[in-house]
């Protein structure tokens with residue numbers, strides 16, 4: 339495998355409002371002395387889609403999962419995660435509160451074995467929302483935002499498990515946005531979907547970016563270039579390059595990025 343200088347990087351700060359940023363984020367799993375993520379400092383522009391790309395094991399999921407404290411139990415995470423002037427990586431910050439603002443959707447659709455409606459109302463009820471009118475409204479709004487309403491509106495009591503994979507993934511997005519988060523983290527959300535469902539999901543994500551800041555891990559470089567405005571390239575636990583997606587794919591500044599996006603890597 340080609341050896342690249344991990345200290346050689348090119349990282350921009352996007353103009354305009356920043357929804358979330360990390361400052362020197364370092365992640366060590368268990369007692370491992372070897373960091374799986376080293377000094378990652380990135381700023382995510384509000385209401386835009388940012389893609390995280392890189393080879394398997396480069397640290398994309400490790401980084402993404404740290405952003406809403408999903409690594410708390412399995413890793414030590416040093417550094418700052420700044421959200422509205424608060425370092426949400428502080429032990430004083432309530433992680434459940436963090437996750438209300440920063441939602442996550444996983445690689446494999448994981449709806450609850452409950453009805454479509456209950457998938458969405460479950461967390462809302464747990465958060466203390468009991469008004470039936472409000473719950474019904476949130477179900478409808480979030481299913482519309484996730485572009486699933488038209489397909490399920492006459493069958494809301496049907497089991498979520500009876501939906502197709504692509505529909506299940508859009509339901510998981512609806513479930514996440516029903517909590518009215520600010521930021522959505524998506525870890526390879528299309529990897530288990532067929533091309534038609536993937537295309538539909540991408541259109542949905544672009545619509546969602548009007549109201550949410552989206553950070554998406556993807557192995558699919560066409561997908562990154564189709565949906566995102568900024569892209570970060572990860573290699574061996576380091577962020578090597580972060581810039582506008584067009585720059586990353588057409589005129590990257592770092593050789594490793596060039597080799598990765600042109601398929602001449604490793």
Ligand SMILES: Nc1ncnc2c1ncn2[C@@H]1O[C@H](COP(=O)(O)OP(=O)(O)OP(=O)(O)O)[C@@H](O)[C@H]1O
Pocket residue numbers: 367368374392393394395396397398399400401412
């Ligand atoms: N739960 C864990 N415990 C220990 N090590 C882990 C754990 N999760 C990830 N790692 C290690 O952290 C490093 C980065 O893995 P990570 O899953 O973040 O990479 P990735 O870029 O998301 O890969 P992929 O594209 O295959 O999902 C790897 O060396 C991996 O073995």
